[in-house]
Amino acid sequence: MSAPEIHVEFAPELALFVPQGRRLGATPVTTDGTSSLGHVVESLGVPLTEVGALRVDGHEVPRSYVPTPGDTVDVLPVARPQQVPGAPLRFLLDVHLGTLARRLRLLGVDTAYESTDIGDPALATRSATEKRVMLSRDRGLLHRRELWAGAFVYSTRPEDQLRDILDRFRPELRPWTRCTACNGLLREATKEQVADRLEHGTERSYDVFAQCQECGRPYWKGAHHEQLEAIVANALAEAGSKNPPNRPTPPATPPRRS
Numbered sequence: 001m002s003a004p005e006i007h008v009e010f011a012p013e014l015a016l017f018v019p020q021g022r023r024l025g026a027t028p029v030t031t032d033g034t035s036s037l038g039h040v041v042e043s044l045g046v047p048l049t050e051v052g053a054l055r056v057d058g059h060e061v062p063r064s065y066v067p068t069p070g071d072t073v074d075v076l077p078v079a080r081p082q083q084v085p086g087a088p089l090r091f092l093l094d095v096h097l098g099t100l101a102r103r104l105r106l107l108g109v110d111t112a113y114e115s116t117d118i119g120d121p122a123l124a125t126r127s128a129t130e131k132r133v134m135l136s137r138d139r140g141l142l143h144r145r146e147l148w149a150g151a152f153v154y155s156t157r158p159e160d161q162l163r164d165i166l167d168r169f170r171p172e173l174r175p176w177t178r179c180t181a182c183n184g185l186l187r188e189a190t191k192e193q194v195a196d197r198l199e200h201g202t203e204r205s206y207d208v209f210a211q212c213q214e215c216g217r218p219y220w221k222g223a224h225h226e227q228l229e230a231i232v233a234n235a236l237a238e239a240g241s242k243n244p245p246n247r248p249t250p251p252a253t254p255p256r257r258s
Contacts, residue, residue: 005028005070006028006072007027007029008026008044008075009026009073014050029044035066037065041063047143050077050151051077052076052077052079054073054076056072056073078151080168081167081170084133088110088131089133089169089171090132091104092112092113092132093113094141097137099161106176106178107171108176109172111183112126112132112183120138120140120144121146127150128146130148135165151169163238173236179219185214186210186211188209191209208221
């Protein structure tokens with residue numbers, strides 16, 4: 001008796017994950033007759049973090065659906081904005097996404113980041129324990145069952161990475177409220193409170209400061225402030241264009257920079 005065969009077609013957005021021979025049109029796939037459709041899709045290279053609706057002969061089915069011989073399956077990408085139910089939206093980034101982590105923190109998005117390679121099992125466990133969305137370009141990591149939730153970072157350019165994540169998840173932006181070094185919350189500080197952490201030139205030239213409540217790092221409007229302000233302004237403008245008119249973007253707090 002021959003193994004059951006189905007036909008699977010992937011949306012163009014998922015072509016990156018699919019072997020070249022399966023990228024155009026519906027292609028035949030041999031199944032074992034017992035595995036779920038979600039398992040079949042993963043076995044073809046696509047992390048389920050990137051999969052939205054699954055349709056069999058035009059009807060949406062759950063990932064647990066067991067395909068039957070002759071099924072025609074359409075695999076669609078995640079709908080945007082993506083909803084992550086069950087916990088406040090916050091992220092965990094792996095060692096390769098340091099710039100993206102700093103930019104998300106700059107915008108006030110709760111972003112944990114591992115500056116050393118702690119390994120996929122530990123990252124997946126942290127994602128589950130802290131209920132954080134795992135952001136990574138490591139496809140193997142995104143296949144791990146322990147993940148709370150995850151998303152593939154498609155670009156290698158930080159500006160494109162940031163734009164994509166903000167478009168996909170639409171997090172609330174509260175710029176200038178988090179430490180870009182440790183993710184702690186910032187509070188206003190006097191020069192006297194941060195004097196022991198300042199170089200003499202900085203102490204002489206600036207009067208307005210903030211300080212991280214976690215690591216104590218001071219912030220002020222330094223030499224790179226204009227560049228950071230442009231990142232914030234662009235993100236707020238794009239977020240505002242996607243928000244309904246009756247849902248204004250939260251105002252930014254006075255900028256600080258270390």
